[in-house]
Amino acid sequence: PEISVKVTLVNFAITVEGLQDQMLGIVVQLERPEMEEKKVALVRESAANNAQLKDIEDTTLRLLAESEGDILESVELIDTLAKAKITGAEIDRKVAEAKGVEKEIDEARQTYMPVAVRAALLFFCIVELTKIDPMYQFSLQWYQHLFRSGVESSPANPDLAGRITCIIDHFTVVLYTSVCRGLFERHKTIFSFALAIRILSSEGRMDQLLLRFLLTGPTSEVRNGRDKPVMWLTNPEWNEIQTIAQFRQFHGIDDDFGYRADDFKSIYDDPDAHKRHLPGEWDVKLNTFEKVCLLRTFRLDKVVAAATDFVAESIGKQFVEPPTFDIGLSFATSTKMTPLIFILSSGSDPVADMMEFAVEQSMAAKLDSISLGQGQGPKAARMIEEARQKGGWVLLQNCHLAVSWMPELERITEQFNPDALHNDFRLWLTSMPTALFPALLLQNGVKMTNEPPKGLRANMLRTYAQLDDTLLNGCQQGDVFKRLLFGFSFFHAIILERRKFGPIGWNIPYGFTNEDLKTCRRQLVYFLDTSSDSIPYKVLNHLGAAINYGGRVTDAQDKRLIASILRVYIAEEIVRQGKEYKFSRSGIYFCPDATTQEEFLDYLRKLPLAPDPEVFGMHENCDITCAQAETTQLLEGILCMAPRSSSSGGRSQADVMAEMAEDVLKHAPKPFDFAKVEGAFPTVYAESMNTVLKQEVVRYNRLLYVMHRALPEFQKALKGLVQMTDELEGMGNALFKNAVPEMWSSVGFLSLKPLSSWVRDLGDRINFLDSWIRDGVPPAVWLSGLFFPQAFFTGTLQNYARGQKMAIDRVSFGFVFLDDRGPSDIEERAREGVYVYGIFLEGCRWDYKSHLLVESAQKKLYEELPPIHLVPLVDKVGSVSTFGTGRLIPDGIYECPIYKVLSRAGTLSTTGHSTNFVLWIDIPSDRPQDVWIRSGVAGFLSLKF
16 A cells, blocks of 8 residues: 555556457458548547647747747747647647547447457457466457457358348357367356357346356245245255246246146156257247256256257357367468467377377477476477577477476476467477466467367277277187276276266376376286286286286275275176176176177177276266266356356346345354353363363354454445455455355365355354253254254263273274154263254165165255264174164174265364364165265265355
8 A cells, every 4th residue: 555655557458448449440451441440540640739729828828928028029829829820720620620530430430349249358358367267368468369369260241231240150159169179078168158248238238146046056945935836856955946837937846846746756856958959838928048957956867968959059169169189270360470279188198199299290200399397398399499500399288397497488388479489389388277377378379279089988998999909819828818998997997987077986097108008908918928827817907906006095984995896897707707707786797708809899890889887887876966066066156257247137247245144144043151060061081072162152153253253344445445355356356156254164164065054054064053052962963953963072072981981992883874763863872971953964865674785866966864872882893783782793784984074075183083084984875885875875964065
């Protein structure tokens, strides 16, 4: 502040109006050059006239200042005034004429204003892409060059209105294809949808309030809501339906879910729900975008497909068909001043394609390549200097591994002089996404992505396309080698494709590479050649799961998973039974009795393009989980990019923020009186639960104090009464997005819920602790309400160990599942241990008849476990039976991990505990544990809604 009051700040940020004027000048210059030249000439003439008037005024003032005596006797002054009068009149006449001509020119130029408006609109759309990925940066200079080429290459049309339409449509497609070449596949749909929203919003055809509902969902519970008319809808889905029913377009839709329950149920169950006609009048009454919004309420997994159809209908089918990878096209748009940048993803390697292109362009002999790393910067600089003079190509690989040298690379490219660069010179770069990559290179460079093939079939075809018969026959035990190599290759494809399922596939998405597979292949050849009498399956499994691939695996649960997966494919059965040994229940996947590369490829080409989850050992619900994750990614991406300046009905972004802040503050619980809690629950040796409760109160108070301090401060900042700090601005943006602000989540409990659900959950947690403070330790403890449940479990074991006068290390939990009662039926605390509830299973469910784990019901992604009695056991070797007999059963259980939230992955906190993982529980099962491990079965204390 002290400096800003002493200086003049000049804002050089691009405004919409300023950019429109620039783009208008470019298009008129290209389409009507004579008009633009006349406009420029008028501006220059006007400037010259103004300068001449200024000179006359200065001369007159000088003579008046220098005159002595009677000014009427100064001949020079009188002559100057006379000339000034004549010149002024002449200039006034010219100015009047110029204004008339300028008005005519401006009116003619305004006919091209729609082009300028669209161009400015699109620029601000692509600028927002950097919020999705730091590598997506574009400069105005690059954009203007693309705009010029787009206008020049657009189809001719003798009609002016038709010509303008041609320019707009053609340039929009040119921009889409140019930008898409540098986007990852997962972001191309986001870009298409963002384009459609921007364009329709500019034309006044987008309901901003409905758009916000699509992107954020309900921001509160519907007050005085009706009872759910059908059981197949979840409570969050019903709340969304009641929320959307408050929009005029959807008035009465909640009633129809009761009246037309069977019709909506058929859509709910249809795998192609986005293609179904809506019942009654709704199919005609709602437009395509409104149908997307309705689909969000009860079939979130189909929103991406519906949004794709919406884009195709609203702005054109070409905007949902992104261009394929083509180095030639990207090279054609580059210049000696603009680098070509390959943005890498896990498993991608565009170097081979680039080398092949160099051969096509007869530049292979002039290509120098280097992989950047420690000490390689000076070598790369010398390569660039030589190629710059001689007209060669330079390929700098893995720039993300040399971020400390990137400023030097930026300096080198800044000093490029087009007159000193050979016309054939090109600079090629490869890099993984990193925020430290030079912005100058990204903004002006030609960006490309070339991701590895997606899908199990594509991965297997890629692997076997790189083999040959010589390699397949390069082992003494030929048939055994071919089958086990197929097993390793299938395993490689499986673990890569499991990543698409998110946390239920892998807690952490690992970057497995082809080198891992090659290492397994070399080891397989070695062991088969040196062990002719027996095949060391255990050794091969250990090397593959624990070392070659397992060296990348850091999460304990993922280590268990990768070993379980490999045991399916590196097993005696695959060698002994051949194609009779099926990898999954469908029977589609097996090792064929093939002997040549072509025979293997023939089998692989017949595999399904989109495999069912069963081949991964997972339930079909995982497809829904995967699709919902894609929808969430799409909506969150759009929320970052969508225009938010105002909403329909005149509500600005600030209005929405103020309303959200007021609502959250109204529902935020008051902090606990810790002194009162301390007095009622003193620290005593015999009751560790007192300490647990006070620790919970301290943690929740820390969060509540932050909320009650920040929300009023933010309200004042919106009114301009206090400074809007970065922290408060971040909180406001989160409120607008219906997300939990970072300043709260950093001190709060782990949660993936949107803000509206998070506030309700916070209230439930505080009520739970209030009841504990008021009535003592609850008979059954709601685990979901605990900030740090690990301390609660430790306290329970500590109480037992102290009562029995033994070391706590000897005590652990056994688990009795009380599926004959609910939490409300438990009225007294357990004499030993504790009753708990609030655990949700993903990947399977509890069967109340067989008292065992069974497969999930269709479309039921999460099901709650019954209350569990955690029984302290001394020197436990097994688990307690379901029926509470105390009989130890070492087999017939699934050791199930329990997490706080669905993301599963966590970090090690200062307490030595994971920020997410809670504990293992033993759940009775009549299936092998590997079945549930591969299914990704886990329990959670909190869901996403």
